[in-house]
Every structure is written in C-alpha cells, then in structure tokens.
Amino acid sequence: MVQIFFLMVGVGCWLSSAAAAQGPAEIRNRIVFKETDKFAGWPANNGMWAWGNEMVVGFVVGQFDDDEQDGHPIKPPQVQRQARTLDGGETWTIEKPTFLDEQEKEAKATELKNAINFMHPDFALKFRSQGGAFFYSLDRCRTWNGPYSFPDFNRRGLLARTDYIVNGERDLFVFLTSPKDDGKEGWPFCARTKDGGLTWELVGWIGKQPPVERYGYAIMPATVRLKSGAFLSVIRHGGDFNGQRRWWLDAYLSPDEGKSWYLLEEPYIDNGGNPASMIRLADGRIALTYGWRHAPFGLRARISADEGQTWSSEIVLRHDGACWDLGYPRSAQRSDGRVVTVVYYNDASAKERYIAATIWKPLLPKD
Numbered sequence: 001m002v003q004i005f006f007l008m009v010g011v012g013c014w015l016s017s018a019a020a021a022q023g024p025a026e027i028r029n030r031i032v033f034k035e036t037d038k039f040a041g042w043p044a045n046n047g048m049w050a051w052g053n054e055m056v057v058g059f060v061v062g063q064f065d066d067d068e069q070d071g072h073p074i075k076p077p078q079v080q081r082q083a084r085t086l087d088g089g090e091t092w093t094i095e096k097p098t099f100l101d102e103q104e105k106e107a108k109a110t111e112l113k114n115a116i117n118f119m120h121p122d123f124a125l126k127f128r129s130q131g132g133a134f135f136y137s138l139d140r141c142r143t144w145n146g147p148y149s150f151p152d153f154n155r156r157g158l159l160a161r162t163d164y165i166v167n168g169e170r171d172l173f174v175f176l177t178s179p180k181d182d183g184k185e186g187w188p189f190c191a192r193t194k195d196g197g198l199t200w201e202l203v204g205w206i207g208k209q210p211p212v213e214r215y216g217y218a219i220m221p222a223t224v225r226l227k228s229g230a231f232l233s234v235i236r237h238g239g240d241f242n243g244q245r246r247w248w249l250d251a252y253l254s255p256d257e258g259k260s261w262y263l264l265e266e267p268y269i270d271n272g273g274n275p276a277s278m279i280r281l282a283d284g285r286i287a288l289t290y291g292w293r294h295a296p297f298g299l300r301a302r303i304s305a306d307e308g309q310t311w312s313s314e315i316v317l318r319h320d321g322a323c324w325d326l327g328y329p330r331s332a333q334r335s336d337g338r339v340v341t342v343v344y345y346n347d348a349s350a351k352e353r354y355i356a357a358t359i360w361k362p363l364l365p366k367d
Contacts, residue, residue: 175191
C-alpha cells in the first residue's frame with residue numbers, strides 16, 4: 001500500500017518553521033519486501049548502491065519469532081537478500097545474491113589475486129557484517145566476486161558495515177568497526193588500500209576507545225568527504241552512565257584522510273539507538289537520515305548546507321511505527337533529486353517487520 005503525506009509549515013509538533021523551510025514537500029512510502037510471518041531487517045548492515053534511478057539494497061529475512069518479547073523477534077532460518085529498483089524506488093524486485101550457494105551459505109574467504117578497478121562505472125563493494133571479508137561487483141550487484149579476506153589488524157574480529165569512499169582507480173578508504181580491547185563492541189576505524197584491495201593498512205581510529213569492561217560502544221560509521229577533502233563521519237554510540245543507559249549519534253571530523261579524528265559539537269542526536277545514513281546531495285548539501293526509537297517511532301532527517309558545521313531542525317519523515325524495532329536506514333539520491341531512504345519497519349497493521357522505502361525531496365530554503 002502506498003502512503004502519501006503532505007507537510008505544511010506550522011503542523012504543530014512536527015516541524016519548526018526552519019525545518020519546514022528545508023523539509024520535504026511530499027513523502028511517499030513504498031513497500032520493498034513484506035511477507036506474512038517474516039522478519040525482514042537491517043539495510044544498514046547490508047549496503048545500498050545507486051546508479052541514477054537504479055538502486056540495490058541488501059537485507060536479511062528470517063522467520064518471525066512470536067515468543068520473543070524484548071529483543072528482535074527473528075529466528076532461523078535467516079537468509080540474505082537484495083532488492084533492486086529501476087525507477088527510483090517506486091517498485092522493487094527481490095534477488096538472491098550470487099555469493100550464496102543452494103544452501104544459502106557463503107564460501108570461505110580467499111585471498112584477492114587481481115586488483116579491483118574502483119572507478120568502474122558499475123562498481124559496488126560489500127563487507128560481511130560479521131568477520132573480515134568483502135565482495136565486489138562490476139555489474140551493479142547482479143553478480144558478486146568473493147568473499148575475499150580482509151585483515152583484522154591484530155584485533156579480535158571485525159564488525160563491518162559497508163561504508164567506503166573511492167579515492168582513485170586503485171585507491172579506496174573503508175570505515176569499519178573493531179571490538180574494543182575487551183573483545184566487546186566496538187570502536188570504529190578507517191582503513192585504506194592503494195593497490196585495488198590486494199593489501200590494506202589501518203589509517204586511524206575514529207574517536208577514543210569507549211570504556212572497556214563495561215557497557216559502552218561506538219559502531220556503524222556513515223562517512224562523506226567534505227569539499228575541503230576532510231572526512232565527516234557520524235557514529236552510533238551507546239553507554240552506561242551512572243546506571244543510566246543512553247544511545248545517541250554524534251559526528252567526527254578528520255582533516256587528514258582518516259589519520260586523526262575530532263569530536264564535533266553538532267549534531268548530537270538522542271534517537272534511542274539507531275545508525276545513521278549520510279549522503280552528499282547533488283546540490284552540494286549533506287543529508288542525514290536515521291531511525292527514531294522513541295515514541296512516536298519512525299524515521300527522521302536533517303540537512304546541512306555548510307559542510308556539517310550546522311544542521312537544520314529535524315524533519316519527520318515517518319512517525320507511524322508500532323514499536324521501537326525499526327530503522328537502520330540506507331539512503332541514495334535518484335535522478336530527479338528525491339532521496340530514497342530504505343529501512344526496516346513495523347506499523348499497527350501487522351506484526352511483521354518489513355523493508356520500506358521512503359521517497360522524499362529535500363527542498364532548498366527558498367522553496
């Protein structure tokens with residue numbers, strides 16, 4: 001079912017006038033994948049790639065667990081799938097990634113022998129969400145090569161999401177997460193290859209290591225390159241402070257291609273525990289999207305017109321979630337300037353968790 005919401009200046013608690021000035025004129029929600037008794041989740045863990053109006057997003061599907069009351073109600077079998085749109089998110093087809101065999105298993109990672117051309121027009125890179133391995137495609141995710149091994153840099157495993165910046169034909173930065181020194185999640189870092197993925201170096205840690213031997217993590221970076229050449233990365237945090245647990249997003253700046261990182265004052269977003277997706281818009285602004293796990297549950301966004309120095313007021317994209325178990329967005333911009341934000345979602349119509357796409361246009365203040 002298609003849901004359409006029209007936002008107007010002065011809609012009560014939805015938007016301040018500043019946010020409305022930069023807010024979307026129209027929001028359309030589309031269902032990407034939804035099946036009875038299924039839990040479909042976590043696009044943020046699986047990646048999204050775009051070539052104009054053609055987009056691909058990864059996600060996981062499992063059986064809905066009716067006995068789970070507190071966590072994510074999903075149980076085996078769980079399988080990986082990807083969805084493809086050719087019309088900018090209006091309609092989607094579901095595909096089984098080619099790196100899975102008939103038993104839905106991935107092969108053991110091997111060493112990459114031939115350098116990858118990161119500047120290929122149909123290139124896509126994907127990291128395993130657990131463990132050090134990556135895949136790449138040169139035909140818009142129709143076929144995948146890999147998995148190929150990735151170094152753990154003497155850490156106890158890796159917790160990866162797909163976040164990378166192409167710097168040249170053989171040059172690429174990735175932003176991943178390592179366990180802390182105590183083996184628990186997590187501490188993000190920047191790594192780089194200059195030879196097409198044959199070898200990798202750890203460039204720098206993003207922020208201070210969260211407290212070890214107690215609850216505290218920094219995970220799931222979302223990174224863009226600024227016009228100055230600096231990197232801006234938004235990190236998902238959680239921590240225990242005097243017995244009170246908090247979950248939030250904050251941002252770090254690296255002026256030296258990932259070697260050193262500095263915590264910024266803005267944005268600081270208490271969203272109840274959800275990663276962000278951050279993209280550079282065609283008009284030069286930066287769009288930040290994130291799930292909202294406080295009531296009213298849903299999806300929100302902010303826009304920066306000055307390279308992340310300041311941000312607009314919050315733009316409410318959805319506020320109809322039935323519970324906290326939603327979000328994990330991935331966003332991409334299509335040819336007409338509208339943004340397609342894909343999340344896993346729930347609403348009052350049914351128990352299932354499904355994959356949804358919100359299509360919205362970030363207007364300029366003069367609009």
